[in-house]
Amino acid sequence: MAKDFEVPKLPTYLEIPEINEGVMAGDGPFKSVEEFQKPLGFPGEKVENWQEVAINKMGDLKSKYRSVQVFLDACVKCGACTDKCHYFLGSSDPKNMPVARQDLFRSVYRRHFTFAGKYFPKLVGAKELDDAMLDDWYNYFHQCSQCRRCSVFCPYGIDTAEISMAAREVLDAVGVGQKYCNQILGKAITVGNNLGLPEPALRDTLLDLEEEIEEETGIAVKYPLDQKGAEILLITPSADFFAEPHIDGLIGYGKVFHQDGVSWTMSSYASEGANFGMFIGSYDIMRKAALRIRKAALDLEVSRVMVGECGHAWRVAYSFWNTLTGVGAGASASDEFSAKLQKQLDSRYPQPQHIIEYTHDLIQRGRLEFDKSANDDRTVTFHDSCNVARATNMGGIPNGQFILPREVIKAVCNNYVDMERSTIMESTFCCGGGGGLLTDDLMEIRIKGAMPRMQALKEVEKTDAVNTLVAICAICKSQFSKVLPKFDFDPYMIVSAHQLVSEAIIMDKPQTDDSPSEEVEEASVETETAE
C-alpha cells in the first residue's frame, strides 16, 4: 500500500534535481483482474508463456506502427529530454528521465529486433525481457502521463507517449493490465461513459441541474438528452455531470447554447468524451469507444458534433475521429456508416468543433454579452492541458489552441496573467494526473509530478496575486483539486473556462434583482437574438 513520502518543496526556480536511484521503484498501480480484462479481450492474468507473447506483440507493433520503430531506432542519447519531464523533476528518480523510461522498452527491442542486439547485446545495451524488466515496465510506464513535453525538446522528434502506449499495449497483451484504465474502459464501451452512469441517473442529474439554474437565475436553461433532430451533439467528459468543479463548466456550456438559441443535445448512449483507449495504446478499443459517438450522431440526426472541456478527448476527436468514426473528412469509402455520417454533418462548421471554438466564435460575432466585473474577485491564469496544447489546434489558425482559450477567458474577466513562458503553451507542464494516472494508488507520483506546475503557479501567486487557475480538461480539474492543498493552495481555485463564462454571461431575461439599467441592456440583446 501507499508508503510515506514527502511532498516536494516548491523552489524559487526549477532546478534539475540530484538523482535518487530507485526512489519511485515499486509495484506500480493496482493491477487489473479477469473481471476487467476479459471484456477488453485481454488475458485475465499474466499468461504462462508471457515472454513469447510479449516479444510477438512488440514485433506486431513494430510492423503496424512505423513511428514506433523509428522512435526506437532514432534516439542518440543526447540527453535533451532528461530534465523536461515533470515526473523526473518532482521525483528525482532517474528512470523517470524520458530517455531512461523509453530505454526500458528500447533495450528489449534491441535484443530481439536488431542485428547488433541479437549478437552483441552487451555492446549496444540490449537486454532480456525478464520478470524484473516487466515489473519495471509496469511501474515506470505508469509514471508517464503521455504528455509529450519531452518530445517538444527532442531534436529527433521522438514521441515518448507512443513508446509508453506501446509498452502498455504489450503489458495488456500478456495479461498485466492496469485496474484504473481497464475497469473504466469496460464501463465506457458497455454503459457509454467512464462512470458507468446509466441513462435514468444521467437524466435525473440533468433535470436537477436545470432546476438549480432556474432557481438561481430565473432562466430555464435546458440540458437536452437524446433529442432527435437537434443541430449539435455535445460530447463531454462524464466528469462534467458528476464532479466538482466540472459541473459549473457544464452550466456554462448550457448558458451559452441557450443564449445562442441553437438546438443541442447530449446522448445517453455516447455520454463520454474521454477515451482511455488512447492511454492504453489500443487502437481497437479506442475505436470501439469512439464508434458509440458515430452511432449516436447518426441516430440523433445531428448536423454538428461538439466536444466539451476534456484534454485527450479533444486530441482523439481532432486527430483521430475522422478515420475512426467519420466525424470530419477522411472516412474510408468502404466504411458505410462513416461515409453516411460525413454526408450528414454540415461542412460549413468545423467537424468536430471544440466548445471553446464555439463560444469564441459567438464572442467574435458579438452574439454574447458579459458583465466582466462578475469575475473581478479573481485574478486568473490558464493551465494549458497537455493533449490540447501538443496534439491539437483550435480555430484553424497557428497556435489557436493557445490563443482561443485565453481570448475567451479575457472576454469574461478583467484580470488575467500568464505563468512563466517556459511552463505554458507548447512547453506546458502536465497537471501530473494525465494518461491514466488519475487514481488514488498513484497519489505519490501525482503529487510529485505536479511540483513543476505548482512552482509556476506559486510564482504568479506571489507576483500578481493569482487566485484562480483555469483548465479545459476534466483530468486536470480533478487532479488539481486534489494536489493544490498539498502545496498550500486553495483547492477551490481550479475552475472550468466555462465557469468563468457562466458567471459573467448576461442572459436574455432579466434576473429578479437586476437594476433597471441592466434591463435595458439585456432588452437590446434580446432584440438582436430575435432577428
Place this chain on the structure above:
Amino acid sequence: MADILGAEVDEEGFLVDLKDWTKEIAVEMAKGDDIDLSEEHWDVINFLRDYFEEYQIAPAVRVLTKAIGKQFGKEKGNSKYLYSLFPYGPGKQGCRFAGLPKPTGCI
C-alpha cells in the same frame, strides 16, 4: 484478500459483494479511518444507499449536496460540509462506508 467483519473487500477497501453490507461494517470501516460515525454521517450514508438502490450508481456531487441541503438544512448543502464529514471525499469515502462501488472516471 482482506476482509472487514468477515466481508471481503478489495485493495481499496471497497466491498467486493455489495450485499455483504451491514451497519456494523460501516462503523468498522470508519474506525479504520479514525472516524466515529455520527448522525450526520448516517444521514449521508443512508441517502447514498437509497440513491444507489434507485439508480445503481452513486449520486453526482451536486445531486448529493442539493439533496442533503434540502433534507437537512441549507447550511449543509455544500461540498465543504460533506468534506468535513468525509475528509477523503463524500464520493469515495462516503461510498465505501455505504457499501457502494467506488466511483470511477476523471473524478
